[in-house]
Amino acid sequence: xxxxxxxxxxxxxxxxxxxxxxxxxxxxxxxxxxxxxxxxxxxxxxxxxxxxxxxxxxxxxxxxxxxxxxxxxxxxxxxxxxxxxxxxxxxxxxxxxxxxxxxxxxxxxxxxxxxxxxxxxxxxxxxxxxxxxxxxxxxxxxxxxxxxxxxxxxxxxxxxxxxxxxxx
Numbered sequence: 001x002x003x004x005x006x007x008x009x010x011x012x013x014x015x016x017x018x019x020x021x022x023x024x025x026x027x028x029x030x031x032x033x034x035x036x037x038x039x040x041x042x043x044x045x046x047x048x049x050x051x052x053x054x055x056x057x058x059x060x061x062x063x064x065x066x067x068x069x070x071x072x073x074x075x076x077x078x079x080x081x082x083x084x085x086x087x088x089x090x091x092x093x094x095x096x097x098x099x100x101x102x103x104x105x106x107x108x109x110x111x112x113x114x115x116x117x118x119x120x121x122x123x124x125x126x127x128x129x130x131x132x133x134x135x136x137x138x139x140x141x142x143x144x145x146x147x148x149x150x151x152x153x154x155x156x157x158x159x160x161x162x163x164x165x166x167x168x
Contacts, residue, residue: 093128100155101126107149122146122163129157136166
């Protein structure tokens with residue numbers, strides 16, 4: 001009977017261990033399944049976050065590109081405005097220079113539109129209020145006289161006297 005009891009105890013212990021083993025395996029399987037589900041959930045969350053970040057980055061990129069285009073358009077419009085103003089100033093300046101040229105011409109050569117023979121080699125040009133005298137005269141006195149007449153005209157800002165003295 002002792003042998004039977006030992007055999008019975010061994011069998012019960014073996015069956016008990018197997019049941020315990022089976023319970024542990026089931027528990028481990030359940031934990032593994034739960035961990036895998038958590039892993040999948042976290043992966044889905046990461047994918048959603050990545051997608052959201054990409055969408056936000058794309059939206060920011062588009063906003064920056066739109067701002068760049070707006071800045072370019074504004075710069076182009078400003079450039080055109082400045083160029084138009086420069087053309088207007090240039091046209092106004094050319095008209096003023098032409099008028100000033102006539103005044104200087106009259107001051108130097110008289111009311112007659114033809115140049116006197118004595119000054120046939122003298123040219124007058126005007127740019128931006130600056131009068132340039134070129135050509136030849138008979139004396140330093142004539143050179144100084146023509147410069148003084150040009151300077152006396154209202155609107156003249158400077159006189160560049162490039163007249164050369166050549167005695168006959």
